[in-house]
Amino acid sequence: MKIYLASSWKNAELVKGVKDILEAEGHEVDAFCDTSAGRFVFSFDLLPANLSEHNAITIFNFPPVNQAFNEDRKWLDWAEAVLLILPAGKSAHLEAGYAKGRGKHLVIYQEDFPNGEFDVMYGFADFITDDIDEVAEYFGQQDGAIEQECPKCGADLDYWGGKASCPNDDCSFERPMTPEELEG
Numbered sequence: 001m002k003i004y005l006a007s008s009w010k011n012a013e014l015v016k017g018v019k020d021i022l023e024a025e026g027h028e029v030d031a032f033c034d035t036s037a038g039r040f041v042f043s044f045d046l047l048p049a050n051l052s053e054h055n056a057i058t059i060f061n062f063p064p065v066n067q068a069f070n071e072d073r074k075w076l077d078w079a080e081a082v083l084l085i086l087p088a089g090k091s092a093h094l095e096a097g098y099a100k101g102r103g104k105h106l107v108i109y110q111e112d113f114p115n116g117e118f119d120v121m122y123g124f125a126d127f128i129t130d131d132i133d134e135v136a137e138y139f140g141q142q143d144g145a146i147e148q149e150c151p152k153c154g155a156d157l158d159y160w161g162g163k164a165s166c167p168n169d170d171c172s173f174e175r176p177m178t179p180e181e182l183e184g
């Protein structure tokens with residue numbers, strides 16, 4: 001499965017560790033902080049020195065900011081699933097919501113969920129856990145859960161939410177599918 005990791009720069013080391021774990025399970029993983037994969041990696045050094053004079057609108061006058069947005073969006077569109085690794089800020093939460101709205105899997109993971117911190121809209125998640133092994137297991141179950149081809153374009157169908165659907169953006173094929181059919 002193609003997985004996008006949404007998180008905070010403060011978790012960069014954890015994010016790289018999660019990438020290694022999921023890749024070892026056979027998944028393709030994008031990590032925003034990993035320079036080794038040829039990805040454009042945003043760096044705060046690329047921002048203008050007088051940051052305090054810029055706001056949410058004027059910051060987009062700087063090409064690296066647009067480039068960072070376009071790069072992250074490209075990888076979000078590529079992904080079949082987003083893993084939101086907490087704690088994380090506004091960008092990661094926007095990414096998670098965007099992906100879920102595009103019909104992708106959303107999993108939320110934190111090493112330790114602190115008592116007193118919660119969010120009602122985490123209800124969007126398909127799965128939420130503090131166990132990284134369960135994250136890998138969840139993605140493994142979704143992947144390979146179905147080995148049927150789209151009758152319209154031949155792409156391998158994805159399955160979730162009781163539906164088999166084509167991952168090809170130009171193809172809108174989908175049909176209901178029961179868990180029994182999947183196993184059969």
Ligand SMILES: [Zn+2]
Pocket residue numbers: 150151152153154155166167168171172173
């Ligand atoms: Zn198709």
